[in-house]
Amino acid sequence: MRRTDPPARHSIRHSLSDWAVLLPYWRSREKWVPLAMLATIVGLSFVYVRTAVWFGRWNQHFFDAMFAYRVETCLWLLPAYIGVCILSSGCYVLQTYLTQVLSMRWRLWNTRVYLRQYLSHTAYYRMEHGAATGDNPDQRIADDLSQMTVLSLRMGLDGIQAVTTLLSFSIVLWDIGGSINFNCLGHHIHVSGYLLLGTVLATLGASVVMERLGSPLVEADYRQQHFDADLRADLLDIRRNSEQIAFCRGEDAEKLRLSHNLRTIAHNWRSVVTYTWRANFVGDLFNGTASIILWVLLLPRLAAHALTFGEYSRINAAFMQVRRSLQWFMNNYTDLATLRSVLQRLHEFERTVRQPSRTRITRIDTQAPGLDIHDLVLDRPDGGRLVQIPALHVGGGERWLVRGASGSGKSTLLRAIAGLWEHGHGTIALDIGDSMFLPQRAYLPPGSLRAVLAYPRAADSHEDVRYAAVLRTVNLDRHVARLDETAQWDAVLSPGEAQRIAIARVLLQRPGLLFMDEATSALDADNTRRVHAALLAALPRTTIISISHHDGPCAFYPHELLLEGGRVITRIAHDTCPQDAAPHSP
Numbered sequence: 001m002r003r004t005d006p007p008a009r010h011s012i013r014h015s016l017s018d019w020a021v022l023l024p025y026w027r028s029r030e031k032w033v034p035l036a037m038l039a040t041i042v043g044l045s046f047v048y049v050r051t052a053v054w055f056g057r058w059n060q061h062f063f064d065a066m067f068a069y070r071v072e073t074c075l076w077l078l079p080a081y082i083g084v085c086i087l088s089s090g091c092y093v094l095q096t097y098l099t100q101v102l103s104m105r106w107r108l109w110n111t112r113v114y115l116r117q118y119l120s121h122t123a124y125y126r127m128e129h130g131a132a133t134g135d136n137p138d139q140r141i142a143d144d145l146s147q148m149t150v151l152s153l154r155m156g157l158d159g160i161q162a163v164t165t166l167l168s169f170s171i172v173l174w175d176i177g178g179s180i181n182f183n184c185l186g187h188h189i190h191v192s193g194y195l196l197l198g199t200v201l202a203t204l205g206a207s208v209v210m211e212r213l214g215s216p217l218v219e220a221d222y223r224q225q226h227f228d229a230d231l232r233a234d235l236l237d238i239r240r241n242s243e244q245i246a247f248c249r250g251e252d253a254e255k256l257r258l259s260h261n262l263r264t265i266a267h268n269w270r271s272v273v274t275y276t277w278r279a280n281f282v283g284d285l286f287n288g289t290a291s292i293i294l295w296v297l298l299l300p301r302l303a304a305h306a307l308t309f310g311e312y313s314r315i316n317a318a319f320m321q322v323r324r325s326l327q328w329f330m331n332n333y334t335d336l337a338t339l340r341s342v343l344q345r346l347h348e349f350e351r352t353v354r355q356p357s358r359t360r361i362t363r364i365d366t367q368a369p370g371l372d373i374h375d376l377v378l379d380r381p382d383g384g385r386l387v388q389i390p391a392l393h394v395g396g397g398e399r400w401l402v403r404g405a406s407g408s409g410k411s412t413l414l415r416a417i418a419g420l421w422e423h424g425h426g427t428i429a430l431d432i433g434d435s436m437f438l439p440q441r442a443y444l445p446p447g448s449l450r451a452v453l454a455y456p457r458a459a460d461s462h463e464d465v466r467y468a469a470v471l472r473t474v475n476l477d478r479h480v481a482r483l484d485e486t487a488q489w490d491a492v493l494s495p496g497e498a499q500r501i502a503i504a505r506v507l508l509q510r511p512g513l514l515f516m517d518e519a520t521s522a523l524d525a526d527n528t529r530r531v532h533a534a535l536l537a538a539l540p541r542t543t544i545i546s547i548s549h550h551d552g553p554c555a556f557y558p559h560e561l562l563l564e565g566g567r568v569i570t571r572i573a574h575d576t577c578p579q580d581a582a583p584h585s586p
């Protein structure tokens with residue numbers, strides 16, 4: 001289900017809880033290995049920064065020796081340079097490797113947790129059918145979790161490195177930058193560490209401009225991800241319903257729908273491009289002109305002839321490092337914007353899947369045959385009354401046919417019995433663990449036919465002979481040889497064959513309570529009679545409640561529940577069943 005609302009402006013408390021999405025892994029029972037890896041990565045980054053500081057000092061010695069024509073000193077300095085280069089590269093490679101491993105571990109852990117939440121308490125169903133809000137859960141689980149781990153690790157570690165670099169080189173810049181003296185309005189002013197101060201002020205000034213220009217990018221990026229996911233979901237719809245669309249010759253309508261999507265994407269994309277170029281322009285301009293700031297700041301020392309080339313080279317290196325680390329926020333503005341929108345979406349997903357069910361329809365697990373309903377009222381999602389069932393007792397082994405006009409609430413009743421309908425109140429008592437529901441369109445997961453038959457149990461849950469026997473019973477003899485064939489079965493089988501596969505599943509699982517919602521609607525009269533006769537013969541003690549618009553199966557159901565005008569009427573079905581629908585051999 002897709003719902004693309006513009007992102008709400010988030011309060012500070014809300015934003016903080018978005019960031020809390022990052023924490024569970026680091027608090028989990030598995031935290032020790034990742035924490036050790038993280039500590040190693042941070043330790044390596046300290047070593048890396050130390051080597052950079054060392055290179056600065058080395059530069060000063062080397063260039064001073066070079067410009068004093070001391071060849072021997074130059075040669076003597078080279079081996080140490082090579083040794084530290086190897087150390088620095090080793091740190092970098094190991095750091096990258098550990099970061100990637102950590103990122104993958106974090107992502108897998110998070111994906112498992114999200115899948116568990118998504119597939120628990122029918123959250124996946126509620127998200128699709130309106131009882132809980134949420135859009136494109138597939139995007140959250142597949143893309144956002146991956147982005148979250150990669151981006152947050154990279155930015156977090158880069159951030160730590162930026163702070164370490166900033167501290168280390170600020171000291172260097174303070175030490176060798178010297179001080180400046182000048183007169184202002186008759187006062188003598190002395191500024192120590194003026195190089196450091198100038199660098200910090202210039203970089204922070206540019207960062208403030210950057211923040212101003214780049215902040216709308218967060219919202220534009222958030223919207224972009226939504227619109228992209230909508231397009232993907234629409235394309236998936238076309239794939240799923242290709243035959244229906246082809247029969248209706250719905251290509252033009254689909255093109256229209258997709259082009260509307262594309263227009264929305266293009267419109268928002270223009271905002272993303274505008275905000276991005278503005279942010280990039282300021283960032284790039286500052287990068288390009290940064291050296292001028294240093295030259296200006298060094299003019300007083302040049303005028304005083306108090307600067308050697310070695311010193312300049314060390315100051316330049318320290319200036320660049322301080323500027324780069326201060327600029328870290330600026331340079332990563334777009335990534336930070338993406339991370340913030342990813343975290344917003346993940347937080348929204350978490351809130352949705354954890355949203356507790358507020359239903360007042362109580363299901364009691366009796367672990368006994370039959371079904372009892374008391375004072376059940378089923379409402380529409382908008383609150384309007386759909387159907388009311390004051391009391392209904394279905395004895396163990398009884399067979400009931402549910403009838404009623406289209407839209408009278410037959411499927412909704414089954415949804416409520418299955419615990420999927422939340423609107424209304426009342427009590428339903430049944431053996432939950434021994435019940436099975438067959439919708440009109442059977443779910444056939446991709447995989448071998450054996451796995452499809454056994455679903456949701458494992459493919460090896462039954463003997464081969466059992467699979468073969470049930471296939472023959474539902475008149476699918478020629479599929480016996482295809483048990484190990486893997487296919488997209490919902491595309492390969494006809495609707496009638498798919499319904500017979502679902503009946504074969506029932507014969508394998510032998511539930512005590514079976515609910516069918518038009519589960520044989522695609523079968524011809526002969527096959528309808530055949531599968532019903534087979535069900536009754538194989539499962540004589542199973543209680544069966546079946547919705548059907550057709551007379552075909554009515555002769556197999558002695559009881560009838562009629563939904564009419566929001567009320568139910570119970571009656572003996574044989575009274576209303578046409579004579580020619582009588583079973584051949586139940």
Ligand SMILES: Nc1ncnc2c1ncn2[C@@H]1O[C@H](COP(=O)(O)OP(=O)(O)OP(=O)(O)O)[C@@H](O)[C@H]1O
Pocket residue numbers: 129130380381386404405406407408409410411412413
């Ligand atoms: N998720 C939903 N959101 C809003 N309305 C819904 C939802 N599901 C069902 N309804 C409404 O509830 C009513 C009953 O639907 P239900 O599917 O139970 O009808 P039915 O009797 O099984 O119809 P049919 O015989 O055509 O299958 C319909 O008006 C339907 O539009």
